[in-house]
Each structure stands twice: as C-alpha cells, then as structure tokens.
Amino acid sequence: xxxxxxxxxxxxxxxxxxxxxxxxxxxxxxxxxxxxxxxxxxxxxxxxxxxxxxxxxxxxxxxxxxxxxxxxxxxxxxxxxxxxxxxxxxxxxxxxxxxxxxxxxxxxxxxxxxxxxxxxxxxxxxxxxxxxxxxxxxxxxxxxxxxxxxxxxxxxxxxxxxxxxxxxxxxxxxxxxxxxxxxxxxxxxxxxxxxxxxxxxxxxxxxxxxxxxxxxxxxxxxxxxxxxxxxxxxxxxxxxxxxxxxxxxxxxxxxxxxxxxxxxxxxxxxxxxxxxxxxxxxxxxxxxxxxxxxxxxxxxxxxxxxxxxxxxxxxxxxxxxxxxxxxxxxxxxxxxxxxxxxxxxxxxxxxxxxxxxxxxxxxxxxxxxxxxxxxxxxxxxxxxxxxxxxxxxxxxxxxxxxxxxxxxxxxxxxxxxxxxxxxxxxxxxxxxxxxxxxxxxxxxxxxxxxxxxxxxxxxxxxxxxxxxxxxxxxxxxxxxxxxxxxxxxxxxxxxxxxxxxxxxxxxxxxxxxxxxxxxxxxxxxxxxxxxxxxxxxxxxxxxxxxxxxxxxxxxxxxxxxxxxxxxxxxxxxxxxxxxxxxxxxxxxxxxxxxxxxxxxxxxxxxxxxxxxxxxxxxxxxxxxxxxxxxxxxxxxxxxxxxxxxxxxxxxxxxxxxxxxxxxxxxxxxxxxxxxxxxxxxxxxxxxxxxxxxxxxxxxxxxxxxxxxxxxxxxxxxxxxxxxxxxxxxxxxxxxxxxxxxxxxxxxxxxxxxxxxxxxxxxxxxxxxxxxxxxxxxxxxxxxxxxxxxxxxxxxxxxxxxxxxxxxxxxxxxxxxxxxxxxxxxxxxxxxxxxxxxxxxxxxxxxxxxxxxxxxxxxxxxxxxxxxxxxx
Amino acid sequence: xxxxxxxxxxxxxxxxxxxxxxxxxxxxxxxxxxxxxxxxxxxxxxxxxxxxxxxxxxxxxxxxxxxxxxxxxxxxxxxxxxxxxxxxxxxxxxxxxxxxxxxxxxxxxxxxxxxxxxxxxxxx
Numbered sequence: 003x004x005x006x007x008x009x010x011x012x013x014x015x016x017x018x019x020x021x022x023x024x025x026x027x028x029x030x031x032x033x034x035x036x037x038x039x040x041x042x043x044x045x046x047x048x049x050x051x052x053x054x055x056x057x058x059x060x061x062x063x064x065x066x067x068x069x070x071x072x073x074x075x076x077x078x079x080x081x082x083x084x085x086x087x088x089x090x091x092x093x094x095x096x097x098x099x100x101x102x103x104x105x106x107x108x109x110x111x112x113x114x115x116x117x118x119x120x121x122x123x124x125x126x127x128x129x130x131x132x133x134x135x136x137x138x139x140x141x142x143x144x145x146x147x148x149x150x151x152x153x154x155x156x157x158x159x160x161x162x163x164x165x166x167x168x169x170x171x172x173x174x175x176x177x178x179x180x181x182x183x184x185x186x187x188x189x190x191x192x193x194x195x196x197x198x199x200x201x202x203x204x205x206x207x208x209x210x211x212x213x214x215x216x217x218x219x220x221x222x223x224x225x226x227x228x229x230x231x232x233x234x235x236x237x238x239x240x241x242x243x244x245x246x247x248x249x250x251x252x253x254x255x256x257x258x259x260x261x262x263x264x265x266x267x268x269x270x271x272x273x274x275x276x277x278x279x280x281x282x283x284x285x286x287x288x289x290x291x292x293x294x295x296x297x298x299x300x301x302x303x304x305x306x307x308x309x310x311x312x313x314x315x316x317x318x319x320x321x322x323x324x325x326x327x328x329x330x331x332x333x334x335x336x337x338x339x340x341x342x343x344x345x346x347x348x349x350x351x352x353x354x355x356x357x358x359x360x361x362x363x364x365x366x367x368x369x370x371x372x373x374x375x376x377x378x379x380x381x382x383x384x385x386x387x388x389x390x391x392x393x394x395x396x397x398x399x400x401x402x403x404x405x406x407x408x409x410x411x412x413x414x415x416x417x418x419x420x421x422x423x424x425x426x427x428x429x430x431x432x433x434x435x436x437x438x439x440x441x442x443x444x445x446x447x448x449x450x451x452x453x454x455x456x457x458x459x460x461x462x463x464x465x466x467x468x469x470x471x472x473x474x475x476x477x478x479x480x481x482x483x484x485x486x487x488x489x490x491x492x493x494x495x496x497x498x499x500x501x502x503x504x505x506x507x508x509x510x511x512x513x514x515x516x517x518x519x520x521x522x523x524x525x526x527x528x529x530x531x532x533x534x535x536x537x538x539x540x541x542x543x544x545x546x547x548x549x550x551x552x553x554x555x556x557x558x559x560x561x562x563x564x565x566x567x568x569x570x571x572x573x574x575x576x577x578x579x580x581x582x583x584x585x586x587x588x589x590x591x592x593x594x595x596x597x598x599x600x601x602x603x604x605x606x607x608x609x610x611x612x613x614x615x616x617x618x619x620x621x622x623x624x625x626x627x628x629x630x631x632x633x634x635x636x637x638x639x640x641x642x643x644x645x646x647x648x649x650x651x652x653x654x655x656x657x658x659x660x661x662x663x664x665x666x667x668x669x670x671x672x673x674x675x676x677x678x679x680x681x682x683x684x685x686x687x688x689x690x691x692x693x694x695x696x697x698x699x700x701x702x703x704x705x706x707x708x709x710x711x712x713x714x715x716x717x718x719x720x721x722x723x724x725x726x727x728x729x730x731x732x733x734x735x736x737x738x739x740x741x742x743x744x745x746x747x748x749x750x751x752x753x754x755x756x757x758x759x760x761x762x763x764x765x766x767x768x769x770x771x772x773x774x775x776x777x778x779x780x781x782x783x784x785x786x787x788x789x790x791x792x793x794x795x796x797x798x799x800x801x802x803x804x805x806x807x808x809x810x811x812x813x814x815x816x817x818x819x820x821x822x823x824x825x826x827x828x829x830x831x832x833x834x835x836x837x838x839x840x841x842x843x844x845x846x847x848x849x850x851x852x853x854x855x856x857x858x859x860x861x862x863x864x865x866x867x868x869x870x871x872x873x
Numbered sequence: 874x875x876x877x878x879x880x881x882x883x884x885x886x887x888x889x890x891x892x893x894x895x896x897x898x899x900x901x902x903x904x905x906x907x908x909x910x911x912x913x914x915x916x917x918x919x920x921x922x923x924x925x926x927x928x929x930x931x932x933x934x935x936x937x938x939x940x941x942x943x944x945x946x947x948x949x950x951x952x953x954x955x956x957x958x959x960x961x962x963x964x965x966x967x968x969x970x971x972x973x974x975x976x977x978x979x980x981x982x983x984x985x986x987x988x989x990x991x992x993x994x995x996x997x
Contacts, residue, residue, distance in 0.1 A: 496958070518931070528960075533912060533931050535956030536965040536972070566912030570952040570967035573913075578967055582947035829924070830904045830915035838922070839941070839948045856946025 010039045013316065014099050014107050016089040016256065017115035018044035020053055021288030021305035023070050025115060026081060028313035035079040041107050042081060043099065045088035046138055049076075054302055056142065057166040060173050061733055065139050092260040094281055111283055111316055114257060114270060115309075118250035118289040118300065123158070127220035132228030132243040136167045137250075145245065149174040152242035156180075156231060158217050159247035160187040162333070167245045168209055179210045179239060181217055181231070183248075191333060191344040192368075195361055196385045199368035203340050203386065206366075207735070208703075212239070220244055252290045252298050265292040274325040275315035276308050285312045295328040303435045332395055332434060340366065341388035346381025346398040347372050355380055360410040369410040377401040392474035396430035396440065432478070433464035433471045443475065447482040455479055494765060495537035497521060497529035502690065502765045506545050510761075515555035516563050517542045541765040543567035544652055547688035548760050551804040558815055559651075559688075560822050571650035574826065575812055576632055581851035583840050584632060585625040586612070587649035588639050589685060592659045592677030592697075593620025602642040610635055613848045619656035619694065621647060626849050628836050633826050636813045645811035648686060652766075654693045657681040658706070662699030662716070671716030673699035676745070680714075683749065684756065686809045690763040690772075693756070708736045711769040712752055717741070721748045725755055726773035726780070734770040737780045740788060750799065754787040757798035888917070888925055888937050889992035903927060906995055909935070914951035914964065916940045925991055926951035928975055930962055936975035937991035942966045943980075950988070 013029065015022055022042065029035050044050075049071035059068065076083050087101045092112065099107050120135035122128050132152075134145050149155060155171035157164045160182025171178040180187070186197025187204065201211055216234040223229040230240045252269040254262075263271045263280045269292025271279045276291065278284045287308040292298050299305065304326075311324040332345035350357055350372040358371045367386040371394070374380050379397050384390065390409060402409065403425055426432075428441035446452040446461040455476050459465045465472040493499035498521075500508070505520065514520050520542060522530050543564055550557045556564065559572055571577050576584035588603065603622050607614045610631055612624040627635055649655060657680045660666065662673030677697040687693070696705035697714040706729075707713025713724040719742040727736025740751055763772040773780055785791040787798075816822045828837040841852035884906040889899050903917040909929040917925045917940075924940035928951075940948045945968040953964040955975070962975040972981040978990035 497956075529957070531931075533955060533957045533962065535958065536954035536970070537956075539912075539954055539956070566910050567954075569954065570949070573952065578949065578952070580945060580947065580968070582949045824908075828916060829918040830908055830927075832918045835918055837916075837924075837948055839924075839946070853946075 011037070011110040012039040012041060012108060013111045013113065014089075014109040015040065015042045015113045015115060016099065017117055017288070017290070018042050018046075018050045018071075018083065018085075019115060019117045019288065020050055020070060020302050021117070021309050022113075022115040023050035024306045025113060025287060025309035025313055026079070027075075028310045029316070030075070030079045032313055032317040034313065034317055035081060038110075040079070040081045041109075042083045043087055043089045043101050043105075043107075044083065044085050046140070047086045048139065049073075049083060049085060051139065053137075056136075056139070057170055059139065059142050060146075060170045061729075062731065068139070089256060092256060094260050094262075094284070097283060109283070111285065113312060114278075114284065114286040114290055115288045116253040116256060116290045118298075119253050120246060121249045121251050122246045123217060123248055125217050125219055127222050127228075128246070130220055130222045130228050131226055132222075133220060134243065134245045136163055136170075136245050136247050142170075145170070145243070146174060148243055149176055153177060154179070154241045155243045155245065156239060156241040157245045157247055158231075159249065160184070160211065160213065161190060161247065161249065162188060164245075164247040165204070167247045171243075171245065172207070172209060176242075177210075178208075179212060179241060180204075181215060181233065181239070182211070182213045183216045185214045187211065187213065188342065191342065191348065192383050192385060193349060193370065195359060195370065196342075196344075196368045196383045199361065199366050199385045200340065200342065203366035250289065250300060252292070254290055257286065257290070262286075265296070265298070267298075268292070269298040274311075274327055276312040276326055277315060285315070287312050293326060293328065297328065301333065303437075306435065307437065332398075341384065341386060341391075343384040343388035343391040344382070345391065345395040346379070348381045348383050350380070352380050358406045358410060371406050371410055373406050377406075379406065392432065392471050393426065395434070396426045396432060396474075400427065400430075432474055433462075433466075436463040436466065438462050438464035440478065443478050444482050447479055448486060452479070453483060493526070494541060495535055497525050497532070497534050497538045499526055500524065502541055502545070503762045505542065506549075506761055509542075509545050509553060510549055513553045515546060515550075515553045517546070517567055518563065537765070539567040540569050540572070540652075541690075543572075544688045544690065544765075548805075549801070551808040552801060557808050557810060558812060560812070560816065560825075565822075565825075574629060574632060575636075575646060575650060575816060576627065577650045579625060579851065581840055581853070581856055582837055583625070583851065584627045584629065585623050585649070586627055586632065586635055586639075587617065587621055587623050587647040588644035589647040589681070590621040590656075591681040591685075592657055592674050594659075594674055594678060599642070599644070602638070602644075606635060606638050611842075611849060613850065617649075617656075620658050621649075621656060623649070626842055626851075628840055629826050629828050630833070630836065633817050633823050637817050640811070640814045640817060646686075646813040648812075651688065652691050653686060653688045654681070654684040654695070656694065657684075658694075658696035658710075660697075660699050660704035662697075666699060668702055669699035669716070670718050671699055671721065673697040673705065673714075673716055676714060676721070676748075677705075679745075680749070680752070683806055684752075686812070687756065687760075687805055689756070689760045691766050691768045693769070709733065710736060712736075712755060714748065720744050723748060723751055723755075725783070726769045728768055728770035732770070737773065739780070739784060751787060753802040754795050754798045755783070757801050758783065758787055758794075761798075883997055884995045885997070886927060886935060887994050887996050888919070888927070889994075890919065890921075900994070900996070902996075912955055914953065914955070916948065916951040924948045924951075926953075926964070927993060928955055928962075928964060930955065934962075935993045935995065936962060937993040938964070938973060938975060938978045939988040939990075941988070942968050942971075943986055943988055944969060944971055 051068040052070050087103045089099050090102050091100045097109050120137050135141055155176040156179040157168045158181050160180045168178045168180045186194055187200050217231055218234055219232040221230040228244055230238050232238050254264045254268055254270050257270040258264055262278050265271055270286035270290055271292045272286050274294045276285050276287050278286055288305040289300055308326050311326040314324040354375045356373050360369045369384050371382040372380040378401050426440050430440045432438055432440050442462050446458045450461050452458045452461050458479055465475050492501055494502055521534055546555050547559055576586055607624045612626050615623050617623050657677040659673045659677030663669035663671055694710045695712050696707040696710045698705040698707045699716045707715050708724050709727045709729045713727055713736050715722045721743045722741045723739045724736035725739045728734045759769055827833040829835055841855045842849035843852045886903045886906050887900040890901050911929050911931050914926045914928040925937050926940040927937045929935050940950050942950055949967055950964055953967045955964050963972040965972045978988040980986040
C-alpha cells in the first residue's frame with residue numbers, strides 16, 4: 003500500500019463492535035499496529051462489548067462486565083479510538099473519511115465493520131413512544147427504564163433474539179407476549195418438531211406465544227404512546243411496549259453512499275480476502291459484508307474469521323493467505339433456561355439424508371440428527387437438552403463410532419450411550435468461535451503443561467468467546483491428564499484426598515466430632531498432625547455443624563475447636579464488608595414483621611449510625627457495625643425478640659413469601675404461614691452452600707420460588723415443590739420435584755431433599771449445580787427422596803428431626819457467654835479502641851465506607867483471584 | 874496418666890518492634906498467651922498506630938505479620954483462616970482470599986506483594 007504524503011500508512015476501521023475489536027487484535031498479532039497509524043471510528047458511546055451476551059445485562063452484568071475492550075491494549079498498540087464519533091462520509095477518490103465531529107482522516111486501507119441494524123417492519127406507528135429495538139446496551143437501558151412503570155410487553159419476532167428479549171421483559175416483571183410470523187418459534191434454527199417442544203416449554207414459563215400471525219399496526223393512545231398491536235388474524239393485543247426483533251439487515255448505507263457495490267438484499271460485496279469487489283483499498287467484515295458465497299453472516303464466529311482474513315490480506319503475508327469462503331452456522335444457546343442447539347445441515351437439505359428423531363413433548367425434549375446415506379452425521383437440532391452438542395458438532399462430517407439412535411435417546415433409556423469427546427478425531431473442531439481443534443487442546447496439556455481449563459483457555463483461546471465448549475474442554479483436559487499418567491485428584495484440598503461427600507460419610511459413620519481427629523486419622527500423610535488449610539477447615543466445620551446433634555458435637559459454631567475453623571463471617575456471626583466493618587441481618591421469617599419490630603430495627607440502626615438497606619430476601623440489612631458493636635447491637639435485637647438471620651452462614655437464609663390467600667385476590671393457599679413454618683424449621687441448618695427458599699400463594703409466582711434452592715408454589719390442591727433453582731450469575735429455573743402435596747408431605751419431602759443435598763454435594767456447590775452434576779440428575783434425586791430407592795429416607799428424616807430439636811439461636815447464646823464475647827474486640831491489647839481504618843462518610847443521608855481511609859495501593863490481578871477461587 | 878494442661882496465664886505474648894527506645898529491648902507486650910486460640914488470630918494496636926495480626930498454630934508456635942490486607946486496604950488479616958502450604962504456615966485474607974506466609978509476610982498468590990513480618994515470643 004502506498005503511504006499518503008510519505009507519512010506512516012494509515013488503516014481506518016469504521017465500527018468498533020466485536021468483529022472490529024477482533025480485527026484490531028489480528029492487526030496487532032501481525033505487527034501491523036507498529037507499522038501503521040490505526041484510527042477507529044465508533045458510533046456507540048462505549049467501545050466494543052459482548053453483544054452476544056447482551057441479555058445478561060438483565061441478569062446483573064453491568065455494561066463494564068460486558069466490555070471486550072482492554073484499554074491498555076488500545077493504548078499499548080497506539081490505536082486512536084474515537085468513541086461516539088461515527089464515520090459520515092467516505093471519499094474514495096481522495097481516500098478520506100470524515101467523521102461526525104468533523105475529524106478528517108486520510109487512509110491507505112479502509113475497513114468497514116459497521117455491523118447491522120435491527121429490521122423494523124414498515125407498520126403504522128412503528129416509531130411511536132414505547133417501540134424499541136434490541137441491539138445495543140443503550141437500547142436495553144431505554145427498555146428497562148420504560149418498562150419500570152408498565153405491566154405488559156410484546157416482542158415482534160420469535161427468533162433467537164426475540165426469545166431473549168421476551169425473557170428479558172418477563173424478567174422486568176412484565177406480562178410478555180411473543181408474536182412470530184412463521185408457524186413456529188426459532189424458524190431458522192429448528193424444525194416443526196423442535197418448535198413444538200420449545201413452544202411448550204416457553205408457554206409453561208408463562209410467556210404468551212402467538213405464531214403464524216403478523217403485526218399489522220401498532221395502536222397508540224391519545225398521548226401517542228403504544229397501547230396495543232393489531233395482528234393479521236384480526237385480533238388485537240393490548241401491550242404497553244413493543245420490542246422489534248424481526249431480524250437484522252447489513253448496515254451498508256455508508257458503502258452505498260460512496261458507490262461501493264452492495265448485494266441485492268444488502269451487504270457490501272467482498273471477495274475471499276474480504277476486500278470489496280469495487281475498491282482494493284476498502285475491506286468489509288462482519289455483519290455488514292456480503293461474503294463471496296453470497297451470504298451475510300449474522301454470527302460472531304464467521305465475523306471473527308473474516309477479521310483474521312482481512313488482517314492477513316492487509317499484511318499481504320504470502321505464507322498466510324487466508325480466505326473466507328463461508329462458515330458454519332451452528333449455534334447453541336440457553337434461551338429462557340431452555341437449551342436450544344442446531345448444527346450442520348439442521349434442516350436435512352442434503353439429498354437423500356435421513357432423520358433420526360427423539361421427541362418427548364411432555365418434558366420439552368426434541369432431538370433430531372440428520373444422517374447421510376453412508377451414515378455420516380450431517381447436522382441436527384437439540385431442544386431441551388443440548389448436553390451432547392459439543393460432541394455431536396465435532397463429529398459432524400464423519401461417521402460416529404456408535405449408532406445415531408443411541409446418541410439422541412435420553413440417558414438411562416435402553417441403548418443410550420454417552421459418547422465422550424475422547425472418541426473424537428484430533429482435527430475435530432471443539433471451539434468454533436476461535437477455530438480450535440481437539441489436537442491443539444490435547445497439545446496444550448501434553449506439550450504446554452496446562453493442567454486446568456483456565457490454563458488451556460489462556461493457551462489456546464478455546465472457550466473464550468461463547469463458552470459453549472467449556473464443558474467439553476473440561477472433559478478433554480481430564481482425559482488427557484489421565485492418559486498421560488497424571489492422576490486427577492478429586493480430593494477436597496491438599497489436606498484430604500476424600501471428596502466432601504466421603505468426609506461427610508466418615509464423620510457420620512464414625513461419629514467423629516473434631517476437625518483435628520478427622521485430619522489426623524483421614525488426612526493425607528503429609529497433612530496429618532498439621533494445621534490444615536483454609537479450604538477444608540470451613541468445609542469440615544460445616545459437616546460437623548450439620549451433624550452436630552447426632553455426632554455429639556456442640557451445636558454452637560463458636561464452641562471449642564469449631565471457633566477456629568469458621569470463616570470470618572461465621573466467626574463474628576456477621577458479614578464482613580470491604581472496609582473491615584460488618585453488617586447485621588436479624589431473621590424476619592417469611593418477610594412478615596410487626597410495626598413494633600420495624601421500629602426496633604430502625605431505632606437500633608439510628609442509635610448505632612448504621613446504613614440500612616432492604617435485602618432481596620425480604621429482610622433488613624444494617625451495615626457499618628464495628629466488631630465491638632456487634633454484641634451491643636445483638637443484645638438489643640435479642641431483647642426485642644429477634645434472632646440470628648444467618649446471613650453470614652452457608653446455611654438457610656430466608657424463605658420469601660408473597661402475601662398469599664389471606665389478602666390477595668388470586669391466592670389459593672396461605673403462603674406466608676408456610677414460609678414462616680419452613681424458615682423456622684430449617685433456620686440454622688449448615689449446608690455446603692447457602693440455601694434460599696420462597697413460597698408463592700398461586701401460580702403467578704410473585705415470590706419467585708422457581709429461582710430458589712427449594713421453592714414452593716401453591717395449587718388449588720396443595721403445594722408444588724421445585725428444587726435446584728438459582729438466581730445470581732448463572733440463573734437456573736428450578737425443576738418440579740413433586741406436585742399437589744399436603745403440608746406434611748411437603749415438609750417431609752423438603753427434609754429429605756435438603757439432607758440428601760447436604761450429604762452428597764461438594765463444598766460450595768449450590769443445589770442447582772449439584773443437581774446438574776450428580777449422576778442421574780433430577781430423576782435420581784426424585785428416586786431417592788420420593789421413592790426411597792436407596793432406603794435412606796428414614797435416616798435423612800431423623801437427621802433433620804435432630805437438627806430441628808437442637809436448634810438454638812447463636813446470637814442469644816453468644817451474648818450470654820463472656821468467653822465468646824471477649825473475642826468481639828478490634829484489638830486484643832486495647833479492647834475499647836475501635837479500628838481507626840474503619841471510617842465512614844455521608845451519602846444520601848446515610849453512611850458509606852470511607853475508602854480513601856483504606857488507602858488502597860494494590861488491586862489483585864484477575865488471574866490471582868481466579869487461581870485462588872480454584873484452590 | 875493425665876498431663877496437667879500447661880498454665881499459660883502468666884505467659885505474655887511480645888512482638889519485636891524496630892524501635893528499642895520506649896520499650897523493653899524493642900519487645901512490645903501485647904497480651905496473655907491464653908487469649909490466642911490455636912488456628913486463629915488476634916489484632917494488636919502498636920504504639921505507632923500500626924496494627925499487627927498475631928497467630929498461634931496447633932503446635933503452639935506464634936507468628937505475627939502486619940494486620941492490613943495490602944490488596945483491599947482493610948485491617949483484617951487477623952480474621953483470616955490459617956493453614957499450611959508446602960510445609961509453611963499461612964493466613965488467607967478474609968477479603969479476597971490471597972494467602973500470606975506467616976513467617977516472611979510474602980503473598981503466596983502474588984510474588985510482588987508482601988506485608989511486614991514481626992518477631993514474636995512469649996515471656997513470663
């Protein structure tokens with residue numbers, strides 16, 4: 003390329019999305035950033051972020067979490083990144099781009115990565131107030147704000163993004179509708195059978211689905227805001243807001259304006275090097291490009307490949323002349339908690355191909371494999387259970403070593419086999435986002451000495467984009483380590499070779515009631531007689547506490563040796579905050595509290611100057627207590643009849659409830675009474691991780707029971723029990739364990755379920771991950787706790803009975819024990835002196851930690867944290 | 874035969890501070906040994922306003938390091954869990970779990986970070 007005015011040659015990138023960012027990384031990897039001036043014009047007000055994970059904003063990810071741009075990289079490579087300043091005109095003759103701000107840049111190479119825009123069908127009032135699209139973080143922020151004062155939402159489009167959008171609206175508390183023109187949901191990815199399985203599951207979640215109807219008009223009220231939609235079948239749907247998610251179109255206007263050739267249905271026409279067919283100085287990559295195979299790719303993996311291709315072409319490195327001639331459209335997603343995957347020739351368009359189908363619409367399962375005449379696996383669709391996706395996709399194009407039927411039958415049914423990734427050939431692609439083959443992953447273990455998934459991810463980049471292959475990565479790493487003679491240690495930690503479950507069995511069977519006894523008798527040889535570690539101490543403390551009444555240990559977690567095993571939260575019976583102060587949460591069973599109780603909490607918080615906040619679990623958290631204040635605060639709380647809320651423990655937190663039948667017009671059972679009964683029954687129960695619960699008084703599910711470890715939903719005939727739900731970073735809908743139970747049946751089943759979980763879970767394993775890990779999953783748990791297939795239910799129940807009978811309030815006992823109270827001081831040599839580092843400053847009429855007082859010098863590097871979390 | 878438990882009420886825990894002027898040979902008396910629970914720490918306020926975290930292990934050996942977590946800034950290392958890593962005693966910060974060698978003060982999870990370690994002894 004010729005340099006303009008003899009200056010450094012300039013590469014201008016228009017658009018800084020995921021593909022644009024990958025292009026910059028590809029330039030840097032080829033050393034092009036050093037030899038070129040690189041200018042990036044980005045329209046959005048923030049640099050590249052993970053658009054694929056956009057919806058995770060609604061499950062708690064912040065825009066910062068979603069960012070894919072490492073500013074240190076941009077700086078180090080000397081890239082000039084202009085945020086919020088889109089390119090407005092291109093003068094190809096002069097090779098000059100002008101941005102909105104008036105910035106003019108002359109280029110030697112121009113790369114267009116402008117992405118796509120959401121298609122909005124040309125219906126009347128499509129731009130009315132309350133109409134949105136679903137494409138950028140800004141769109142989501144706008145939807146969130148608008149939805150906060152509305153009750154109903156509709157999504158136009160039942161494709162992948164449409165379902166995500168509908169799930170997001172539901173998550174915002176709206177009654178949600180999906181309107182899809184095609185006769186089924188996700189028409190591109192699944193066939194009619196898959197669509198039916200999907201439909202059932204999605205309707206079960208409370209979303210209303212309208213398929214086979216088009217949107218004819220957006221109806222607006224007098225104020226010009228959306229009130230409803232007219233549909234093509236003549237019906238009208240009342241809704242407060244409409245999200246258009248009816249596909250995307252390439253953003254090629256800039257290219258059209260400067261005379262670059264575009265496809266009939268849009269897209270900037272490029273050749274196999276991603277160079278525009280009209281101008282050798284201009285490239286186009288990602289969703290704005292019309293590839294040489296005549297297609298526009300709307301997935302990130304092909305976009306990444308195009309970014310690499312364009313960078314290689316610019317480097318004009320003969321040794322590495324990449325071409326982009328087309329890409330795989332395989333996808334795996336978890337939509338609204340439902341696994342949906344399609345790969346290869348999912349619709350069986352190959353001549354003479356045959357289908358192998360397993361369908362169980364009752365449980366929302368649908369699996370189809372497309373097989374060629376010679377037995378080659380050509381593609382497939384998985385709905386409801388996409389566990390096998392990674393393996394099946396890698397086998398696509400080859401004849402699998404077992405019969406296709408056995409690959410789609412559910413586990414445990416007759417012929418089913420679990421085809422492990424170990425049987426894959428070395429050239430099978432495991433990570434299609436980053437094009438990493440199995441051989442490369444094996445090499446990372448055998449040649450680069452990687453022993454963990456994070457190490458392999460760092461070494462190969464596999465699993466770093468969409469994450470759908472991480473499970474297969476884990477299996478490959480384990481298999482490779484085992485094959486190379488490295489014994490994979492399943493022990494709890496460096497001190498014990500047993501798993502938590504095995505230690506539990508030892509403690510229970512031998513009635514061992516001290517940590518030292520367990521360590522000295524059953525620890526690894528080098529650990530015997532030693533001090534243990536910060537992993538096994540709290541884990542064993544939890545086992546001892548769960549079993550305390552039956553193994554003859556004290557039921558107070560601060561008695562004797564137990565005091566030395568507890569994490570700081572349990573040790574001070576409060577929650578440590580960032581500046582060394584603690585927060586206090588009294589138990590408010592079922593979220594029911596008298597005005598007098600509220601006043602007492604308010605007075606205590608006021609008298610001690612605490613920051614108060616309502617928790618998600620329907621109680622009140624008081625922050626900013628110093629260690630030496632905790633006993634004083636609790637003396638007053640206990641006097642007023644409050645007891646520990648165990649917010650600090652790996653134990654039962656709260657049982658939320660809606661107001662239920664007593665007040666609510668819709669309620670069918672007394673959910674508050676049941677929530678109080680359950681909370682009082684299981685309070686203080688130590689478990690592998692925290693336990694949350696909720697009781698809803700009717701199917702409207704206002705208490706969000708399906709996001710809890712055990713959730714109860716009232717029916718007209720009794721109670722439905724759901725288990726294994728979770729909110730947080732990896733939300734999971736709870737699974738229905740049993741239906742229409744009476745009170746006694748419900749409690750007996752929860753007793754068994756919790757005790758079985760406590761007995762068999764790993765350390766810090768929530769019920770949701772436990773349920774997915776243990777062999778047989780939900781069915782096995784149901785067999786054990788409902789059918790008593792292991793004959794242990796009587797023991798499980800008696801363990802729970804012992805817990806309930808021996809429960810005592812930890813805080814009431816502590817404030818009456820001078821020896822324990824003596825530990826609640828900031829300084830052993832100055833019991834009356836408060837920690838001078840714990841200070842507060844005002845904010846919004848309350849206090850917040852005085853962070854400058856902590857004079858933070860160092861932040862831990864991210865990989866240190868990752869490493870420590872794995873220990 | 875039953876051994877009478879050691880009486881420790883009269884034993885004092887002492888830290889050696891750099892400055893020998895206003896203390897007894899540079900040894901600063903903190904508290905009775907009996908206040909230290911094996912496997913747990915306590916915090917002590919030093920004359921110059923700094924804080925020390927003092928630990929006692931199962932064998933009765935004492936350790937002392939600076940109480941401030943250099944990553945988060947809060948003075949909380951005394952409240953961490955102790956253990957043994959490759960034969961050496963450590964405490965894991967209760968904030969974000971980085972481990973510190975109790976003898977040298979070095980962070981086991983980030984070699985660029987260390988806290989002050991103090992000499993500690995018991996005296997009658």
